Amino acid sequence: MRIKVMKFGGTSVATAEARMTSAMRVISAKEQGFRPVVVVSAIGRKGAPYATDTLINVLREIDPNVEPEPRELDLLIACGEILSSVIFAHTLKTLGHPAQSFRGGQAGIRTDGVYGNARIVGINPVSLFRSIEAGNIPVVCGFQGVYVAGDGAPGGELTTLGRGGSDTTGAAIGAALNADAVEIFTDVDGVKTADPDAVPTAPTLRTVTYDEVAEIAHLGAKVVHPRAAEIAMNYHIPLWVKNTFSDDEGTEIVTREQFPGRRVTGVTHTGKLVFLQFNLSNVDGAERAMLEGRIYETMARYGVNLFMLNLSPSSTGFALPRSQYPIVKDVLDGLVVPGAGSATERPLYLFQIGQHASREVETQAALLEPLGQIRRVVAQLTEGCTMVSLVGHEYMQQPGVFLAVLRTLADGQVTVLQTSDSDYSLSVLVPEAETNRAVRLLHDRFGLAEVR
Numbered sequence: 001m002r003i004k005v006m007k008f009g010g011t012s013v014a015t016a017e018a019r020m021t022s023a024m025r026v027i028s029a030k031e032q033g034f035r036p037v038v039v040v041s042a043i044g045r046k047g048a049p050y051a052t053d054t055l056i057n058v059l060r061e062i063d064p065n066v067e068p069e070p071r072e073l074d075l076l077i078a079c080g081e082i083l084s085s086v087i088f089a090h091t092l093k094t095l096g097h098p099a100q101s102f103r104g105g106q107a108g109i110r111t112d113g114v115y116g117n118a119r120i121v122g123i124n125p126v127s128l129f130r131s132i133e134a135g136n137i138p139v140v141c142g143f144q145g146v147y148v149a150g151d152g153a154p155g156g157e158l159t160t161l162g163r164g165g166s167d168t169t170g171a172a173i174g175a176a177l178n179a180d181a182v183e184i185f186t187d188v189d190g191v192k193t194a195d196p197d198a199v200p201t202a203p204t205l206r207t208v209t210y211d212e213v214a215e216i217a218h219l220g221a222k223v224v225h226p227r228a229a230e231i232a233m234n235y236h237i238p239l240w241v242k243n244t245f246s247d248d249e250g251t252e253i254v255t256r257e258q259f260p261g262r263r264v265t266g267v268t269h270t271g272k273l274v275f276l277q278f279n280l281s282n283v284d285g286a287e288r289a290m291l292e293g294r295i296y297e298t299m300a301r302y303g304v305n306l307f308m309l310n311l312s313p314s315s316t317g318f319a320l321p322r323s324q325y326p327i328v329k330d331v332l333d334g335l336v337v338p339g340a341g342s343a344t345e346r347p348l349y350l351f352q353i354g355q356h357a358s359r360e361v362e363t364q365a366a367l368l369e370p371l372g373q374i375r376r377v378v379a380q381l382t383e384g385c386t387m388v389s390l391v392g393h394e395y396m397q398q399p400g401v402f403l404a405v406l407r408t409l410a411d412g413q414v415t416v417l418q419t420s421d422s423d424y425s426l427s428v429l430v431p432e433a434e435t436n437r438a439v440r441l442l443h444d445r446f447g448l449a450e451v452r
């Protein structure tokens with residue numbers, strides 16, 4: 001059985017017309033002899049009545065000061081994909097092609113119990129195979145699964161896979177069904193050398209490797225979810241990114257062996273970030289590792305996505321998405337960590353975010369005053385920044401690339417606040433207002449308009 005998984009993003013199912021275009025692509029795959037399995041995202045983008053962001057706001061608007069429970073939020077936002085899959089399946093039916101919609105759990109997608117950012121732990125595709133064998137086109141809700149705890153609720157708990165997670169559903173279903181290909185349909189021709197909003201002339205890459213695309217995605221390009229690229233790579237599933245609304249051939253994602261060589265692939269940028277640099281010069285040498293451990297354990301426990309990590313004998317720091325900053329401020333500002341030693345001698349480390357102590361920190365300080373010596377661990381706070389990254393393979397560690405990045409930005413009068421690198425990327429933290437300019441400068445400097 002030649003199965004093709006076809007994932008349609010929010011814009012590809014946004015209107016009846018868009019759904020018709022998407023449905024015709026599914027029918028065409030069926031006519032070519034494939035057994036299509038569809039994965040859909042919620043209808044439309046921010047502002048559309050059933051888009052994920054709109055559903056999140058339904059709870060936030062009740063009282064912005066009360067964070068919704070992640071479990072409840074997942075139950076609500078998963079409705080966006082449920083609505084979308086039923087409508088899409090019915091659209092196919094009206095065109096004469098039997099179709100059946102499936103919630104993530106009904107499609108056999110099991111996850112861990114991390115609401116809002118669950119990971120798929122296994123897929124039992126039996127219901128999808130049955131549906132296909134009965135002549136249907138299954139239409140699976142993207143971005144959701146079910147967590148079944150050993151002694152928990154018998155039907156399990158609904159979970160979502162993190163923003164943009166329908167791509168992950170597509171790749172995972174592709175792996176579970178041993179699909180011939182997974183196609184991610186969106187509103188651009190494929191993976192481009194930069195976000196077309198920043199560089200409208202950015203060309204579409206014809207071929208990228210799984211690790212390049214995972215890096216591009218991790219460093220901010222929404223076009224494919226990094227976990228989708230990882231899953232497709234691990235299970236050797238051919239992956240494509242295509243435009244629902246054009247006949248462009250799209251981007252094929254392949255292994256490094258299939259596409260060796262050295263190049264700069266693209267420039268990406270993240271959304272708004274906040275940068276925190278903790279001054280540890282006040283901390284006894286032996287206790288630094290303990291405090292660093294405490295900071296990073298806390299970030300991991302709250303699922304905070306960290307960028308630009310740095311560690312030195314006197315400080316440690318990282319950038320994080322602006323949207324996650326309230327959680328971090330909540331847990332770290334005013335946190336008290338006792339140092340080693342007897343109750344009367346040990347220092348009490350008091351965390352403070354920003355140069356000016358909040359009321360929370362001052363209250364803690366006043367309460368702790370009689371108990372021992374307080375040592376403040378102050379984090380310098382830089383708000384309103386983004387990370388711009390040059391992505392490529394076998395290139396980043398070449399002598400001179402880093403210098404070229406810094407010179408280009410200096411000549412363009414872009415302030416660089418921090419830098420970091422990995423095997424596949426070089427990143428700079430810049431003021432948010434300079435993001436698009438920095439992307440364009442690097443795109444020009446590395447000749448990306450010519451890359452294919």
Ligand SMILES: Nc1ncnc2c1ncn2[C@@H]1O[C@H](COP(=O)(O)OP(=O)(O)O)[C@@H](O)[C@H]1O
Nearest residue numbers: 009010011186187190191192194195221222223
């Ligand atoms: N390097 C890139 N290549 C292609 N698209 C990109 C890139 N960086 C950012 N994007 C953005 O990603 C969008 C597609 O992702 P997304 O909004 O999640 O679509 P969908 O709703 O179809 O899943 C494009 O409209 C484009 O603006």
Ligand SMILES: N[C@@H](CC(=O)OP(=O)(O)O)C(=O)O
Nearest residue numbers: 009010041052163164165166
């Ligand atoms: N609807 C979810 C999941 C998703 O993947 O959406 P899209 O494919 O439209 O990016 C979200 O907005 O996060």
